[in-house]
Amino acid sequence: MDELREIAENLVEGEVDKVRELTQAAIDKGIDVGKILNEGLTAGMTRVGELFKKEEIFLPEVLFAARAMKAGMELLEPLLLSSGVVTKGKIVLGTVKGDVHDIGKNLVAIMLNGAGFEVIDLGVDTPAERFVQAAKEHGARLIGMSALLGTTMQNMRTAIKALEEAGLKGQVKTMVGGAIVTQSFADKIGADGYAPDAPSAVDKAKELLGLS
């Protein structure tokens, strides 16, 4: 469908006003909202992920695309809820205690949202107990944690321990990321998954939840 391909192409280019306009036009035309999401916005964001992995685009282009995605989602979300579209699951996201860096986390939130997950974003400087509390409260299936500093990444370990003590390890998966985080560190602290960047985080989330 040309309209949806145009949405995807403009999303890849980060044209936020165009994506908003085209998404509204698709809605007004009566195109199924699930189709607009999957073949328009999500398709565009998937392409962004592919280009990013091949180093054909970098973080700024992903940010521009994510901003355009968010604009489209703002129009679709109320319609998705009312049409009973079921999300793939709930994911709690946050930057760990003591850390206020959030670009990566924000990107992951937008991309997970676009991939059909419901994201509960706890923001920055999130204590371990807050992750666990939010996971319980919202029935989340996955907790994603971000850290940029050598000192704060230790708080990922604390959060995973808190999850264990709450009896939720195994029921709720954990995924970690951030510039200084590595697979080796993730393995050491008992995280279920690690993602080096936002596009990979979506793939990893799907894998951890048996959706890939």
Add this chain to the structure above:
Amino acid sequence: MEKNYTGRDHIASVFGGERTDRIPVRTMQSFIPILGRAGVTAREVRTQPQKFVKAMATLYEIVPQDGITVLVGDPAMFAELFGLSYEEFKTRGLELFGDKLGFKKARLPDPKRFERLLYYQEICHLADAALPEATVEAMTVSPWSTAMVMRGTENLIFDTKDDPQFVHELLRFTTEFAKMVAAGLAETEIGMLTIGDPSAGTSVISPKMFRQWVKPYLGETIDYLKGLTQKPICLHICGYTDPIMEDLVSLGVDAISMDSPASLKKMVELSQGRVVIEGNFPTELYAEGTKEQIEKKVKECIDTAAKPSGYRYILCSGCQVPDNAPLENVKHFLDVGRQYGHYH
């Protein structure tokens, strides 16, 4: 008879001085974790140059190395640009930074009266006297990363698309600021001046963005400094820099300090001895690594860069050592580096 070289000798040797008997070895490291051992408080080091240098000297005593860094730039500097006290800036800083029009309130001070610059100049002067065997390096601010701190990373990236005129105005201000601060530091007795540009690498921006927004203003700053001083000028950029390595070398700095995500091998091959290479030991190994892992990585860095670069190489942490890193790990890194880095 064997000559006892100092850290200053080792670092000077890679910049064309008399050849010594091994590669230089050092870290970029904060003294925050050892404030207690130094008998100083955070407030004291922030306000009293002698206390700052006491903390540096204590760190040097614990982990002696060939160079030691004075990290220049703090909220107090920005406070002065906006004509505020440090305490006022702590409450109002975010508000000022979030407002595009708020930047119009910032003013470049007279360098002779810029209190924060005078403070750091005094530190450099005292450090040179207190640490006669180590090269004192001042790591100063850059146009792009200063603009990112002032505006916020996401905001500035969006501004490049939504309001490029504003970005040029902001970068003009931060370039004049960066030039002023660096020139003031170059007047002191430091042995090396490093421009720290943590947000200019391709972990944060694209190569296209680097060439359009960072390179012109950074290049202007470097050219200005080269006209002012004979001291070695180094450039440190955090994160991944492989796509812009040729751009970095072409800026004409004397040394490039690399972080661990970048390829040391690629930089050695590409630069062909045109620049001294520093780095790029992974910082997470100081905090999480075993002694065996540290040793293996040190040897890998030296094998990759020392002889292949014509010994124009300084073994160094890729970025700042994490504050929670056990100092025994840092010491082990330095010991292995000095031993394995001996010229044969």
